[in-house]
Amino acid sequence: MSLEILSIFEKGIWFGFAALGFAVLFNVPQRALFIIWLIGAAGGLTKLLLMHYHTDIVISSFAGATLVGILSVSAAHNKHAPPLVFSIPAVIPMVPGAFAYRMMLGLIKLSGTAVTSETYSLTLGETASNGLKTLFILMALAVGVAIPMLISRKETIKKIRHKSDADGG
Amino acid sequence: MLLDVGTLLMSNGASTGRVRTTVNRIAEALGYEAELLITSRSLMLTVTEENGSDYTSSVRRTPAHGVNFKLVSGISRMSWRVIEENLTVEQINEDIIRLTSLPHYPRLVVLTLVALAGASFCRLFGGEGFEMIIAFIATFFGLFIRQEAIKKRFNPYIAVVFASFSASMISGLSVKFGFGTNPEYALATSVLFLIPGVPFINSLTDLMDGNTLNGIVRGVNGLIIAFAIALGLMFAMQIYGI
Numbered sequence: 001m002s003l004e005i006l007s008i009f010e011k012g013i014w015f016g017f018a019a020l021g022f023a024v025l026f027n028v029p030q031r032a033l034f035i036i037w038l039i040g041a042a043g044g045l046t047k048l049l050l051m052h053y054h055t056d057i058v059i060s061s062f063a064g065a066t067l068v069g070i071l072s073v074s075a076a077h078n079k080h081a082p083p084l085v086f087s088i089p090a091v092i093p094m095v096p097g098a099f100a101y102r103m104m105l106g107l108i109k110l111s112g113t114a115v116t117s118e119t120y121s122l123t124l125g126e127t128a129s130n131g132l133k134t135l136f137i138l139m140a141l142a143v144g145v146a147i148p149m150l151i152s153r154k155e156t157i158k159k160i161r162h163k164s165d166a167d168g169g
Numbered sequence: 170m171l172l173d174v175g176t177l178l179m180s181n182g183a184s185t186g187r188v189r190t191t192v193n194r195i196a197e198a199l200g201y202e203a204e205l206l207i208t209s210r211s212l213m214l215t216v217t218e219e220n221g222s223d224y225t226s227s228v229r230r231t232p233a234h235g236v237n238f239k240l241v242s243g244i245s246r247m248s249w250r251v252i253e254e255n256l257t258v259e260q261i262n263e264d265i266i267r268l269t270s271l272p273h274y275p276r277l278v279v280l281t282l283v284a285l286a287g288a289s290f291c292r293l294f295g296g297e298g299f300e301m302i303i304a305f306i307a308t309f310f311g312l313f314i315r316q317e318a319i320k321k322r323f324n325p326y327i328a329v330v331f332a333s334f335s336a337s338m339i340s341g342l343s344v345k346f347g348f349g350t351n352p353e354y355a356l357a358t359s360v361l362f363l364i365p366g367v368p369f370i371n372s373l374t375d376l377m378d379g380n381t382l383n384g385i386v387r388g389v390n391g392l393i394i395a396f397a398i399a400l401g402l403m404f405a406m407q408i409y410g411i
Contacts, residue, residue: 014289021286025312026182026367027273028238044293080249081242082187084370092366093286098294101357104399108406142373150377 008048015044018093028085035075040090043068047094057096058136065091065144072145073152083149091145096137103130171196171203172229173265175212178244182236184371185380188212191248198251199258209386233325236367243268276316283362284309290361296354303343303352307359311336315363326397333360333401338408345409356402356411363398365391 019040023033047064051057072087079086106127109115115123171192178188185207196203196216206213210231217224247264250256256264273279287308288301296304315332319325340359343352368391376384 011293014292018286018289018293021283021289021362022366024274024279024282025286025362026236026238027240029242032242080246081238082183082245084182084184084187084374085238085242088182088366088370091370092364093290093293095361095364095366097290097361097364098354098357101353101402104402108403138369142370145370146374146377149374 004052008045008052011048012041012045015093016041019090022092023089026085026089028089029081032075032079032081032085035079036086036089039068039071039075039086040093042071043090044093057133058140061094061096061137062140062144064094065141066147069145069148073148076152083152087145087149091141094137094141096134099130099134099137103127103134106130171216172212172214172227173262174244174248175205175207175214176229176231177265177269178241179207179209179212180232180235181240182238182367182371183241184374184378185383186374186378187241187245191245194248195251195261198248198255207380207383209383209390237273239271239273240268243271280309280312283312287359287362290358291354294354294358296351296358299348300343300351300355303340303348303355304359307336307340307355308362310339311359312362326393329363329394329397330401330404333363333398334404335401336360336362337402337405341405341409341411344411356406360398360402363394365394368394 016037020033020037023036028036043064046067047060050060050063055063068087068090069083072083072085072090075081075086076083106123109123110120110127174195175188175192178191179185183191188207189205192205192214193203200219202217202219204215204217211228212231213226213228215224215226244265247256247261247268251261284305288305291301291304311332314335315328318328318331323331336359337356340352340355342348344356368387372384372387372391374384375381375387378384
């Protein structure tokens with residue numbers, strides 16, 4: 001039990017490194033790198049811990065992505081960079097690559113000659129299940145990370161109005 | 170100048186809403202009113218003086234899309250400084266030139282850290298030490314090929330196919346010869362560095378913001394990249410007969 005939790009935290013570290021790799025690929029400012037590592041790890045841990053306590057993978061991904069979105073917005077205020085600089089690298093490690101890969105394998109199998117009439121429906125079922133999981137997790141990630149940004153953008157616009165009013169007056 | 174700001178933001182991975190807010194912010198601070206038509210490949214701008222006495226319009230083509238968050242974040246900071254410190258147009262122009270010439274991370278650092286990200290992905294999907302090393306090597310060379318292809322001005326989607334093909338050719342070797350316990354993990358994760366995260370997330374932000382057309386354009390762009398990844402991976406798998 002505690003060993004499992006430990007391995008979840010170990011994976012959190014790897015989530016952080018995956019986020020860091022994408023951060024460098026997208027050329028984010030240096031001052032944001034460590035924060036991105038932290039946000040990526042926090043989001044990944046949320047997802048894994050929820051899954052550990054038997055939450056559905058789609059919901060867990062959504063929760064992880066929402067946390068990433070919220071943390072990115074507050075990091076954006078502290079570090080003076082737009083929130084998407086933090087949120088995009090941090091959310092990418094949660095992309096369900098394994099499901100997408102299995103779906104593709106299934107599609108290749110279904111379109112090839114190797115499949116017989118007995119195994120066809122089994123393969124079709126597996127492929128559809130993997131594909132739908134991929135699709136829904138991706139949607140959960142994108143929506144989860146976008147919602148905090150959209151809510152906070154309204155606040156920024158308000159601030160601008162106040163500021164320009166104050167300047168004018 | 171405002172067109173410079175807008176096109177730079179658009180081509181480096183900012184969402185449509187952000188382009189509009191930032192350009193308006195700068196224009197307002199300088200005492201003008203700006204109206205924008207934003208599409209993915211061009212930008213149209215009309216600037217009116219606040220008392221309505223003079224106006225001017227102009228269109229600019231947006232350069233090919235790449236992601237550079239240092240630029241996005243730099244321009245965003247600059248736009249605040251325009252309000253707070255009353256920068257002049259010359260100062261803003263200087264700042265744009267400074268921001269566009271900011272160095273990227275050294276190539277070796279990028280390659281190593283992205284390869285490390287590939288290895289991390291592999292660990293997350295349940296791979297162990299050996300598979301992680303394979304994923305590291307495959308990602309390293311895949312990204313190298315992609316950078317080279319972009320340098321040689323190949324079509325960006327073709328560059329993705331090349332990268333995904335070469336990465337999966339390397340990681341596919343271990344599957345073909347059955348090295349390690351779960352070699353498929355290395356194969357599946359070695360192409361993940363190519364996933365179009367920025368187009369997809371910006372697409373969704375645009376769609377929810379009401380910029381439906383730009384959202385659809387970005388989404389289709391992301392889908393083509395995803396298809397290109399799958400194509401490269403499939404070529405490699407057919408060659409190895411996996």
